[in-house]
Amino acid sequence: MMQPVYEVNNITFRYPGYKAKVLDGASLTLGKGEILCILGPNGAGKTTLLNCMAGLLRPESGEILLCGRDIRSMKEKEIATLAGYVPQLHTPAFDYSVLDFVLMGMAPKTGMLSRPGADDERKCIELLEQMGLAGLADKSYLDISGGERQQLLIARALVHEPEVVLFDEPTAHLDYGNQHRILRMIKKMAASGYSVIITTHNPDHALLLGDKAAVVSKGGTIVQGDSSEIVTEDLLSKVYDIDIRIRYIEELGRTACLVPGL
């Protein structure tokens, strides 16, 4: 069997100064080229889990293996080289040009007394061209739309070619069309070999992406499996505490997750 990209073993986490554990014995695995969709109610610890996996937070106990290595023994740079991180949409304090912004993705491969060179810049432009965003290169990052910004955050995470990309709610703050364009992009990324983890509030996204899913429950444990096994009426109704239906819709040729009404 191939070595998993991520292996989270029985981790426990609580924020300093709080008694309650956010994660309590949470485990999951991510194989190469897989898409894992992390679901869970508000405050259950989806983002906490993601941040532990990115090495931003340190679990109290348990271990996290990234490509077989314990992340506690890895430097920021080593983690960042393997795991690209796409943060939630935000507005930076300064108006960098789009190209300068994407170029920052080269940081994991750049020395502290160094800066990216012409080759790195060319790589960024090539990636922008592949993504159909080359026209934006000279624009200010503050002048473009939210959908474009989210795509550039993805470009920034991809430009140094990590093994796995972590998305913190990539569809939050986006309109309906852009949400699905981002999902399409994620699916394409997985097809070209990247492993992907996303957190989302919409269980339908797990069905649309159609690979793996994990649900973080309020108690801080995780149930993981194929999304068709995990995204079930029973489990979701319990986790979200609301009546949820999963139906196969003939015209669409897919299963969808819906609420019966208010």
Next chain:
Amino acid sequence: MTDTASKRADNLSRRGLIIPVLAVVMLAAILICLCVGKYSISPADCMRILFGKIVSAEPSWDAMDEKMLIGVRLPRTMAAVIVGAALALSGAVYQGIFKNPLVSPDFLGVSSGACVGAAIAILMSMSSGFVQICAFLGGIIAVFLTVFIPRLMRSDSNIMLVLAGIIVGGAMSSILGFIKYIADPETELAAITYWQLGSFAYVDNKAVLGILPLTIIAAAVLLVMSWWINILSLGEQEARTLGANVPLLRGICIVCSTVLTAGAVCISGTIGWVGLVVPHFGRMMAGSDNRVLLPASCLIGGIFMLLVDTVTRIIGPAEMPVSILTGLIGAPFFAWLLYRQRRTIR
């Protein structure tokens, strides 16, 4: 290479072109400032003396001119360039690493600490050299205290650091108030106040040369690391996800900026507005990318300081403290800059 790529390359060189242009403007400003004043020297004489000195030629010029130029105006001009560049550079760096365009180089308490240091030295009637050393140490100690407070609270956040800066700055200005209260109003109080408002009138070669090596090293480190300041400006968490060792990078930036500001303050006293306004002006001319912005801010800061100092030398019967003029120019200028940038500031 594709069209966009080559277009982009043009663009970069155009943006990079601003540095040599500013450098030429600065050289011109230096020459003007060396010549202009109550005792004026013609540019031709000025050049002749300078080059003559470099190649140690037989003096073919007026001895009084030489004394004025080499003994008085040259150190003063150099001091203005160094102080302006240092304040502007550290201002730009602080704004970048605290991702806040409204931050100025003294917000961690450097200037207020330096004022206290200098005031104590003045109170103890120490020589001007000691006043400078005490000012430098005062600035460093104040920043050390500021950085220490979040440690005490086991917090690593920028906000905590900013608040600690307010605490230390507030405490320092109270101490300064007390010193001024007990100082002799005829001599000591006047000296402290004059020092607090900043001036290049009493600059001497020794002070400038003494502080120069540290200043150059700190500035060089910041210029070399300029691209990483882009990364830090994204915020602590995002910078870490990009593989940045945030505490180390931020620590180096704070140490270097503090040395620059404290060094500037001990040459000229505290001078307001330069570190806040010049980086904004730099961003308007050169963009936000710190790779270009930092050298551009240095040059613009130096030019601005030269012009301001020259004006204070020329107008009025007695020399006016520099901060009065930087404030009078800086405040409305900053208002205009904010108006221009209102779209990007939120």
